[in-house]
Amino acid sequence: MSANERGGTVTVDQEAVPAQREAAVHPRKTTSRSPWRPPPSRTVVARSVQIVGAFSALTAILPSWHQRMAALADLMPTAGMVTARAGVSVIGLLLVYLGSGLRRGKRRAWQLATGLCALSVVLHVAKATPAPALPALVIFGVLIVERDRFYARGDVRNRRRALRVCAGFLGAGLALGFVEIALRAGQLTVPSGPGRWLEHAALGMIGITGPLRFQHEVTNTMVDVTTGAFGLLAFGVAALVLLRPGTRRAGWASGDEDQVRSLLDRYGDGDSLGYFALRRDKLFIWAPSRQAVVAYRVVNGVSLASGDPLGVPSAWPEAIAAWLADCDANGWTPAVLACGTAGGSAYRRFGLDALELGDEAILDVPAFSLQGRPMRTVRQAVGRARRAGYVCEVVRQRDLDAAALAEVRRCAVAFRCGGTERGFSMALSRLGDPADDDCLLVLCRDADGRLLGLLQFVPWGRSGLSLDLMRGDRSAENGLTELMIVSAVEAAAGLGVTQISLNFAVLRSIIARAEQLGAGPVVRLWARVLRAMSGFWQIESLYRANAKYQPHWQPRFLCFPSARDLPRIAVAALSAEAFLPSAGTRRATEPDTCA
Incomplete structure (x- = not known):
């Protein structure tokens, strides 16, 4: 995600109290010793239904035996047999489609598959090809026998x-x-x-x-x-x-926000993304002890958790188990976006696989210096901006008056690249909310006092900051961004801040390894693919923009149940981050001007 695409204000419908207040408990309860996986028998049934569906669709387009049609001509009109043939074809395709829902244990998928298999038997006979009815009859019996394995709830709104x-x-x-x-x-x-x-x-x-x-x-x-x-x-x-795929309305139970903030105050030092759990479009699943919580959002049937669980690490397994039980009860695919090493290890103990997603750039404030040849580019950019008369103010949000905060919000919208507000795992997507008074703002003005750029950092535990929002006037002098970041680092020591998290670089290690001596052909090929994709998603440019500050890199991971789920998880993640259009895509609602 690009840093200059973060921030904004999100309005959330708070009418309905979400069902996640109490985690669903099901007989197949997930525990730290029982990894989350669909039962093998359920997967076999789902695949069998898909095979029978494909076979039915194939037989529907094959020519029937003329003598069989002639034998049934006295019992059923030819038009009825033609209609039966078309019906078998549609039923076959629907059975193939239902396989995905059956694998996730959806009760409605089981109901439809059972009914369609029975109807398929009748239609196969009606279209004068009774032999293909046998597999449909067999799978109908299997579905009846295995009915208790399909219990996941559906979305009531889908029925209407x-x-x-x-x-x-x-x-x-x-x-x-x-x-x-x-x-x-x-x-x-x-x-x-x-x-x-x-x-x-x-x-x-x-x-x-x-x-x-x-x-x-x-x-x-x-x-x-x-x-x-x-x-x-x-x-x-x-x-x-x-x-x-079902979804779940955003909304927090009474007292949830206060408890999450309390956990962040006590245990927030471990994850720089912890504060982003307070996005208004995220939901909470709590451990029974209320000492740990998983922040998530449901997108297209994927329950997408972000970052590490919050709270006492010893209580993480309870929160993860409650979240996975909720996924199982609703037939949602679990996935974790941008968790750290500790969180990835915790999720992996529950059977989820982990894939390195990229690296987060972390600045060590006490060790940061503009001196030396590696920092020459940054040093020159900062000097150029200062010679142009640019001055930065580093201030807590609580210290800005209403007029100054209104100006900051107007300029944040005016400086945004495009109308879509992007972000989910590493963005707060709001600015100026009274609940975020601890956020740190860096405001850069020219010699005439005109606001040219701004940064917003959210708290990272007791002694850290995490970059949330980076916006700047595109007509400003080159070096504006470097000046704001350096100003934040220079002011950090007086604020008791020892580390600052900058942007996230997707698949950074591939690009870095491709530049090393002896890099293999596969790594170089992947690096070329990523550079080609950078024209759309700023992959390489974001890495270069971070690397010039000489940060140390911390890996972030994507956790998922199996490789077959990766395409739907990727679509859900891109939709959540607003790189793909969806009903939740946020657009600017404030005037696109900055006075």
Whole structure:
């Protein structure tokens, strides 16, 4: 994430009290000795359902035996067999889609899969290919036997949305079929009224041939296809909506914020990202002892925790177990974004894998100096900014009056690159909130007193600061950013600050290793890929911007259940950080001017 894209104000709907106040307890309870993994039998069932679904879809497009169709011709019209063929195809694709929900133990996925398998058996027989019905019948029996393994709750709102979608498509199909019959009423073999037209359209939507017959067979087929297509569309789309990943509304229980701040005051020295747990769009899962907590957010069916757990390290396993039990009860995929070494080790003991995500740049305040050849670039940039008349003020937020704070907020919006407010794991995404009076601001002005740039640092335990917001006027003299950071370091000693966390450099170690003598071809290839991606996500430029201050690097990790979950976790993480559009994407609401 780019530092100049952090900050802003987020308004959160506080109407509903989230269900996470009490962690869900389920018979398959997660403990530190029982790693979080889907039961193997559930995974096998999910894969079997997908295989049967793919097989059903494949058989639906293969030509039927003509003699079988002829044998059933007296029992079922040809149009009914065609509709059955289309229905089997849709059911097969839905079963493939349901496999993901079944692996996560979703109860609704099990209900739909069971019903669709039973319907698939009937439709296979109806379309004159009874042999493929056997696998569907077998998997139907397996689902019945293994029903207790599928218990994850669904989102209640999805049920209402699915009903609205289904009703909408059915209504549209019924109206269109009725109009189509009315326009061709003159071609009916037996004249009939609107009541029979409506009956024919309604039956066609569920794959049954209605009572009407047209003089031309092509007209019969056209009406059947129109009504049947809308029926399949209605139930297919409704099933997709019903299985949409659930979410959870943001909101804190009474007293949560005070307890989290208390934990940060006592145990916040271990993680520079701890204060970012106080973002308004994050939720809390507490250990039963209330001595530790996991901050998270649910995005597209992924429960995305950020940073290390907060609180007493000995109570971390309790909080992690409660969070994983909540994921299991709701069918969410657990993932941890940007945790440190200690947090990654704790999550790994619960069966989550860890992947190095990048490195965080940490400045050692007592050892920092502008002297020496390695700091020449920074030294020259700071000198250039000072010769231009730039002056920095380092001040706590509480020491600014209302007018000065309003000016800072206006300028923060005006200096933002683009309209989207980015951040999740390493950004507070608000500025000037009365609850953040301990935040440190660095304000840089020119000789005329005009505000040209600002930094916001959040507290990191008792003796640290973590960079949250970095904004600057793009027309300012080169060296503005360097002057603000150096000013913060120079003032830090008088504030009792010994370490400052700067930006996070994604996959920094790959770029650094590629520059070393003897770097292998694989490392050099990865480095070239990252440089190509830097045009979109500032990967290399952010690393270079941090490296010139000669920081020491601390690795950050991504924790996840299995490699197959990485694509959905990556999408969820990018959505949370606002690199992908989502309903939670925040945009500037303040005037884009800075007086």
